[in-house]
Amino acid sequence: xxxxxxxxxxxxxxxxxxxxxxxxxxxxxxxxxxxxxxxxxxxxxxxxxxxxxxxxxxxxxxxxxxxxxxxxxxxxxxxxxxxxxxxxxxxxxxxxxxxxxxxxxxxxxxxxxxxxxxxxxxxxxxxxxxxxxxxxxxxxxxxxxxxxxxxxxxxxxxxxxxxxxxxxxxxxxxxxxxxxxxxxxxxxxxxxxxxxxxxxxxxxxxxxxxxxxxxxxxxxxxxxxxxxxxxxxxxxxxxxxxxxxxxxxxxxxxxxxxxxxxxxxxxxxxxxxxxxxxxxxxxxxxxxxxxxxxxxxxxxxxxxxxxxxxxxxxxxxxxxxxxxxxxxxxxxxxxxxxxxxxxxxxxxxxxxxxxxxxxxxxxxxxxxxxxxxxxxxxxxxxxxxxxxxxxxxxxxxxxxxxxxxxxxxxxxxxxxxxxxxxxxxxxxxxxxxxxxxxxxxxxxxxxxxxxxxxxxxxxxxxxxxxxxxxxxxxxxxxxxxxxxxxxxxxxxxxxxxxxxxxxxxxxxxxxxxxxxxxxxxxxxxxxxxxxxxxxxxxxxxxxxxxxxxxxxxxxxxxxxx
Amino acid sequence: xxxxxxxxxxxxxxxxxxxxxxxxxxxxxxxxxxxxxxxxxxxxxxxxxxxxxxxxxxxxxxxxxxxxxxxxxxxxxxxxxxxxxxxxxxxxxxxxxxxxxxxxxxxxxxxxxxxxxxxxxxxxxxxxxxxxxxxxxxxxxxxxxxxxxxxxxxxxxxxxxxxxxxxxxxxxxxxxxxxxxxxxxxxxxxxxxxxxxxxxxxxxxxxxxxxxxxxxxxxxxxxxxxxxxxxxxxxxxxxxxxxxxxxxxxxxxxxxxxxxxxxxxxxxxxxxxxxxxxxxxxxxxxxxxxxxxxxxxxxxxxxxxxxxxxxxxxxxxxxxxxxxxxxxxxxxxxxxxxxxxxxxxxxxxxxxxxxxxxxxxxxxxxxxxxxxx
Numbered sequence: 001x002x003x004x005x006x007x008x009x010x011x012x013x014x015x016x017x018x019x020x021x022x023x024x025x026x027x028x029x030x031x032x033x034x035x036x037x038x039x040x041x042x043x044x045x046x047x048x049x050x051x052x053x054x055x056x057x058x059x060x061x062x063x064x065x066x067x068x069x070x071x072x073x074x075x076x077x078x079x080x081x082x083x084x085x086x087x088x089x090x091x092x093x094x095x096x097x098x099x100x101x102x103x104x105x106x107x108x109x110x111x112x113x114x115x116x117x118x119x120x121x122x123x124x125x126x127x128x129x130x131x132x133x134x135x136x137x138x139x140x141x142x143x144x145x146x147x148x149x150x151x152x153x154x155x156x157x158x159x160x161x162x163x164x165x166x167x168x169x170x171x172x173x174x175x176x177x178x179x180x181x182x183x184x185x186x187x188x189x190x191x192x193x194x195x196x197x198x199x200x201x202x203x204x205x206x207x208x209x210x211x212x213x214x215x216x217x218x219x220x221x222x223x224x225x226x227x228x229x230x231x232x233x234x235x236x237x238x239x240x241x242x243x244x245x246x247x248x249x250x251x252x253x254x255x256x257x258x259x260x261x262x263x264x265x266x267x268x269x270x271x272x273x274x275x276x277x278x279x280x281x282x283x284x285x286x287x288x289x290x291x292x293x294x295x296x297x298x299x300x301x302x303x304x305x306x307x308x309x310x311x312x313x314x315x316x317x318x319x320x321x322x323x324x325x326x327x328x329x330x331x332x333x334x335x336x337x338x339x340x341x342x343x344x345x346x347x348x349x350x351x352x353x354x355x356x357x358x359x360x361x362x363x364x365x366x367x368x369x370x371x372x373x374x375x376x377x378x379x380x381x382x383x384x385x386x387x388x389x390x391x392x393x394x395x396x397x398x399x400x401x402x403x404x405x406x407x408x409x410x411x412x413x414x415x416x417x418x419x420x421x422x423x424x425x426x427x428x429x430x431x432x433x434x435x436x437x438x439x440x441x442x443x444x445x446x447x448x449x450x451x452x453x454x455x456x457x458x459x460x461x462x463x464x465x466x467x468x469x470x471x472x473x474x475x476x477x478x479x480x481x482x483x484x485x486x487x488x489x490x491x492x493x494x495x496x497x498x499x500x501x502x503x504x505x506x507x508x509x510x511x512x513x514x515x516x517x518x519x520x521x522x523x524x525x526x527x528x529x530x531x532x533x534x535x536x537x538x539x540x541x542x543x544x545x546x547x548x549x550x551x552x553x554x555x556x557x558x559x560x561x
Numbered sequence: 562x563x564x565x566x567x568x569x570x571x572x573x574x575x576x577x578x579x580x581x582x583x584x585x586x587x588x589x590x591x592x593x594x595x596x597x598x599x600x601x602x603x604x605x606x607x608x609x610x611x612x613x614x615x616x617x618x619x620x621x622x623x624x625x626x627x628x629x630x631x632x633x634x635x636x637x638x639x640x641x642x643x644x645x646x647x648x649x650x651x652x653x654x655x656x657x658x659x660x661x662x663x664x665x666x667x668x669x670x671x672x673x674x675x676x677x678x679x680x681x682x683x684x685x686x687x688x689x690x691x692x693x694x695x696x697x698x699x700x701x702x703x704x705x706x707x708x709x710x711x712x713x714x715x716x717x718x719x720x721x722x723x724x725x726x727x728x729x730x731x732x733x734x735x736x737x738x739x740x741x742x743x744x745x746x747x748x749x750x751x752x753x754x755x756x757x758x759x760x761x762x763x764x765x766x767x768x769x770x771x772x773x774x775x776x777x778x779x780x781x782x783x784x785x786x787x788x789x790x791x792x793x794x795x796x797x798x799x800x801x802x803x804x805x806x807x808x809x810x811x812x813x814x815x816x817x818x819x820x821x822x823x824x825x826x827x828x829x830x831x832x833x834x835x836x837x838x839x840x841x842x843x844x845x846x847x848x849x850x851x852x853x854x855x856x857x858x859x860x861x862x863x864x865x866x867x868x869x870x871x872x873x874x875x876x877x878x879x880x881x882x883x884x885x886x887x888x889x890x891x892x893x894x895x896x897x898x899x900x901x902x903x904x905x906x907x908x909x910x911x912x913x914x915x916x917x918x919x920x921x922x923x924x925x926x927x928x929x930x931x932x933x934x
Contacts (some may be wrong), residue, residue: 174652177619180639181646182666182717192669196656288671 007469014465024381027372028390034369035432036393039405042412043259049252059249063257066233069145070214070261070401071268073229077152078209081160082202086195087307089164104165107311108548110319111158114493116512117537119219120519121322122151130530131321143225151223152216154315156209163208167201185295188286203276207269214265217403218495218512222519230261231401231496238407242504251411258404265399323541325534334531338539344518344528348536351514356543358510359491362430363484366438371480374442375472379451394439397432405432406500422501422508429497434487441486445479446472481554489544511540565643568720568751569630570595571616576625578611585611587777588625593755593770598747600756600764603774604800604933609757610649610725612774616755617723618642629721640669642721645714649726651706653698659709660694666717684712687746704735711743715750722747724756728763740767761801765789773797795843795920799931804845804918805890806927811840818914825886830861833919841922848893850916853880853902854909863911864890868902882910 013019053059092104110118125131126141141147175197179189195202217231224232234254241250293299329335338345373394380387397405406429413420413428449472457467473480495512502508509517515536518528528536571593578586585608593599601609614620616627618639627634634642653662663685667677685691688708698706707727714722727743728736744767747754758764764771765785772782773796781793785801792798795806809823818832821844829844836842857865869889870881878901880892892910902908923930 172650172652174648174650175654177617177639178646178648178652178654178713179665179669180619181617181642181644181723182669182713183640184665184669185638185640188669192665193654197654199656286669286671288669 007465011463011466011469014468015463020464021381024372024376027369027376030369031373031390031394031435034428035397035435038412038428039397039400039408039432042408042410042415043255045415046251046255046408046411049248050256051252052246052248053252053256056249059253060256062228063233063253063260066228067230067257067260067264069227070229070231071264073145073149073152074210074213077149077156077213078160078206080153081156081209082164082206084307084310085157085160085164085205086202087303088311089161089168090190091304091307092161093165093168103311106316107158107161109158109545110154110315111162111489113319113541114218114495114512114515114544115155115216116218116222116493116495116516116519117322117540118155118319119151119222120515120533120537121320122147122154122219122318123223123519124530125318125321126150143223144227147223147225148220148227148229150314150318151219152213154319155216155219156212157311157315159212160205160209163201163205164198167198171198184286185288185292186300187295188288188291191291192286199279200277203272207272210268211265211398214261214399215401215405216496217401218493218499218516222516230257231403233257234401234403234407235496235499238500254404254407258401258408261401261404262399269399320541322534322537325531326538329531329535329538332531334529334535338532338535344532347509348511348514351509351511352539352543354508355492355511356488358426358430359488361427362434362491363487365427365431366434366487367480367484370435370438370483371442374439374446375468377439378443378446391443395436398436402433402494402496403500405429406497409497410501422503422506425501426498426508426510429501430491430494433494433497434490437490438483438487441483442476442479445476445483449475478554485547489547492540492544511536515540564718564750565720567630568595568753569643570597570753571721571755572626572628573612573616574626574628576612576615576622576627578608578615578620578622584777586615586622589774589777589779590625591772591779591782593753595753596751598744598754598756598767598769600758600768600771601774602758602761602764602771602800605759606934607774608777609759609774613723613725613755613757617644617646619646643719645717645719645722647707647710647714647722647724647727649729651698651710651730653701653706653709653713655698658695658697659690659701659705662698662709663712663716665713670718680716680718684716687715688712688742703731704739707731707735707739711746715746720750720752722752722754724754726757726759728758728760736763743767765801771801773800775800792845792918795845795923795927795930798845798918798920800933802847803891804847805851806931807844807846807888807890808922808927809842809844811836811838811842814838819919821919823886824888825884827864827884827886828861829864829917830914831917831919832915833917836919836921843920843922843927845918845920846890846912846916848879848891850912851890851892851910852912853882853892853894854911855902855906856909857907858909860911862914862917863909865907865909866890868904868906868908871902871904882908884910 053063088107092100092107113121123143126147127143132140141150171194175193176189179193180186184192215231217235220229220232221235228236234257237245237250237253241247329338337343338348341349373390376382377387377391377394382390409429409432410425413425453471453475454467457471462470492510493512494510495516498510498513499516502513515533518533518536571591573589573591576586576589577584587608589612601612603609611620615622616629618634618637618641622635629642629644639646653659654665657665660681664677664681667680672680685694688711690705690708690712693701693705698709701709711727724743728740731739740763743754746752756764756768768785770782770784771788773780773788775796781788781797783791788797788801792801798804799806807823809821811819812822812828813820814836818830819836820828820830821842822828823844831844859865864884866882866884868880869883872879873896876896877893878896878899880894880902882890882892884890890910
């Protein structure tokens with residue numbers, strides 16, 4: 001049968017509502033079966049291990065303390081992110097200098113640095129003798145809560161800036177101009193008009209930063225020192241178990257910490273969702289002379305300077321600091337050794353291949369099962385309420401600490417299908433973590449396409465699949481591409497869940513896992529040298545940067561119609 | 562007293578504004594008198610909105626000077642120019658209700674609540690919009706949104722009102738009503754108003770004076786009457802009202818005027834004397850200045866032809882007459898007071914020599930010269 005015949009047959013089939021809804025229903029079922037339910041069931045399976053924790057008052061206190069730390073850090077970091085992200089986004093979106101394009105690209109860099117590498121980079125920069133501490137004689141910031149906060153700020157800042165820049169670019173300037181013509185200086189105009197109108201985006205940025213801070217594991221482990229937040233607590237319990245401790249204690253603590261983390265985050269997100277839109281910023285009162293002074297000359301330029309200082313000193317330079325020894329390594333034996341794959345490098349290159357293969361598989365799976373879900377959510381295919389509920393459910397994996405997600409997935413699959421290959425566990429874990437990002441960005445892209453275009457296509461004789469092929473797909477192909485790259489980079493940098501899923505001594509260790517191992521070696525192993533670590537991180541950053549750059553070149557100026 | 566005391570005039574001196582390679586406003590100079598209702602009229606993309614935004618300070622000129630009153634305002638930000646601006650899309654703040662929108666100006670100027678409220682009530686009274694104060698913009702009709710937008714601009718207390726296609730998004734009926742209301746308010750409050758529009762009938766109906774703009778240049782400034790009666794260019798003759806254009810050349814010049822030989826050798830006489838013999842020209846005649854009668858009666862200002870199309874438009878009847886030389890002219894006659902002619906009827910159309918305008922044939926060609934896009 002020719003290709004045209006096949007598409008024709010498929011098109012005809014798609015106009016049967018049984019087939020159409022069959023496809024949508026399958027997507028929903030796969031979502032429940034592979035992404036949403038396994039981690040939940042995994043926790044339920046191990047429910048009785050909680051008893052072990054509850055009888056140990058010391059353990060309970062330790063867990064609660066860690067969870068409390070998680071929320072305090074997440075709240076502080078997300079608030080700081082939004083406060084400092086707004087001026088930065090403003091500068092990028094509104095500034096007229098050519099250099100801002102460069103700044104724009106720079107601001108994405110921390111996003112592509114795998115978080116475990118980022119953690120190590122920050123550790124080097126802030127607390128090791130070769131970093132900024134060399135200026136002060138001793139360690140400026142030791143591993144602990146402050147470094148964790150800095151780390152979380154660094155990796156969530158680019159996401160926050162990206163969201164706000166997008167919102168600012170979509171924003172109708174006329175509102176602000178109207179405010180100016182009515183007598184408001186720039187500061188007053190942005191405070192009373194622009195920011196309140198952009199509030200939904202600010203809330204979205206806050207939630208993204210918050211959930212990312214709650215769930216990040218890989219990098220946090222590296223900089224935490226003795227400090228514990230939820231994910232670090234779970235990881236520490238796992239290490240105790242691996243060193244010969246009680247397995248029930250580990251399982252119980254994971255279940256206990258995960259449930260509390262998930263429950264409280266749900267509560268917080270629900271609160272934000274309900275009260276966020278009603279939250280009034282102090283709009284009414286205006287202090288003309290003060291606000292006028294804040295609008296012009298000194299105030300404005302010092303605001304920009306502080307913004308840039310924060311960006312370079314706290315975000316960009318610390319994230320790339322780890323790559324500096326990589327340059328040095330190029331001129332030593334380390335570089336040829338790395339390229340030849342001898343010693344620890346054999347394991348490194350293997351892990352890199354595993355990382356990117358895994359990322360590719362997860363990306364393809366996301367497109368296949370995520371696209372129909374995005375359309376269901378965007379077009380309310382199952383009616384308003386079910387679609388809204390699906391929308392919320394899709395986002396749940398975002399708030400689960402990645403290590404908890406990995407652990408509970410392992411609980412579930414190991415109990416139900418004892419002989420499931422480890423690679424499947426890895427794929428499921430990465431799928432669960434990346435799926436919300438993909439569906440969310442795709443449903444936003446589909447929503448931007450006017451329904452009228454679809455209707456026009458239908459009146460011209462296109463069948464539902466034809467509409468998808470000829471309208472939706474061409475109009476969203478750049479969004480699919482950027483969504484795919486986001487999935488790929490996220491998967492390649494994922495650490496927490498991967499650590500949790502892998503059994504000790506597994507052959508499937510991904511690049512971030514290997515790097516974490518180099519940085520925090522287990523006792524019998526010799527540590528990697530700083531040059532080796534720098535080079536290992538450098539390669540990973542380089543590859544991710546090439547991917548990001550390629551995406552930018554392909555997508556530039558397109559994607560919006 | 563919350564309004565500015567003096568009504569300013571606006572002087573624009575050699576203003577140029579470029580966007581990349583496009584010159585949106587090209588060396589424009591204008592003087593808008595105080596208490597004048599002034600329209601910037603032109604096709605879309607002609608630069609009229611850019612000019613208004615330059616006056617408001619929303620964009621800055623590349624060259625030239627702008628004075629509001631006696632003050633050079635080139636470097637003044639919009640909030641210091643003491644203006645009221647009404648946007649085409651209304652730009653009502655979506656997160657505030659009508660009342661908060663209207664009192665926004667007084668509040669950001671730091672007036673106390675009581676004073677802001679007094680002002681709010683006063684302007685809402687003016688636009689007759691008292692019953693829907695707590696409605697959000699999304700809940701208001703187009704006309705109500707526009708009233709709110711005007712009220713908001715007035716409440717800022719300025720005596721210079723800038724209106725950017727303020728009626729463009731409204732239904733025809735509402736548009737006609739509102740344009741006279743705005744005109745009346747401007748007069749009652751002694752404001753200077755600058756009104757941007759592409760609708761010539763709107764500009765004609767409300768303006769004291771109009772500047773016709775094309776491709777960033779001011780072609781002509783004048784009262785509606787002047788622009789209609791004495792257009793200085795083919796474009797103005799075409800854009801203000803309507804004109805028939807007949808091509809020809811000057812075959813003779815006499816003490817009374819000139820003789821134009823149209824296509825096909827038809828000769829007509831006009832009173833215009835600012836032409837040279839042999840010059841290629843365009844004769845512009847308004848559809849309503851033609852007289853039409855049965856039969857073929859050749860004279861020095863008449864043309865022979867046959868009715869090709871007849872359209873009943875209500876107030877008027879519109880004929881399209883194919884002349885002997887195959888040129889087509891449109892003629893408009895009142896339907897109630899004049900005789901009707903049928904399709905196919907042989908007719909003579911004539912025009913008063915002094916009401917025909919003669920223009921040099923444009924270098925770019927006639928079609929390009931009158932193109933509005």
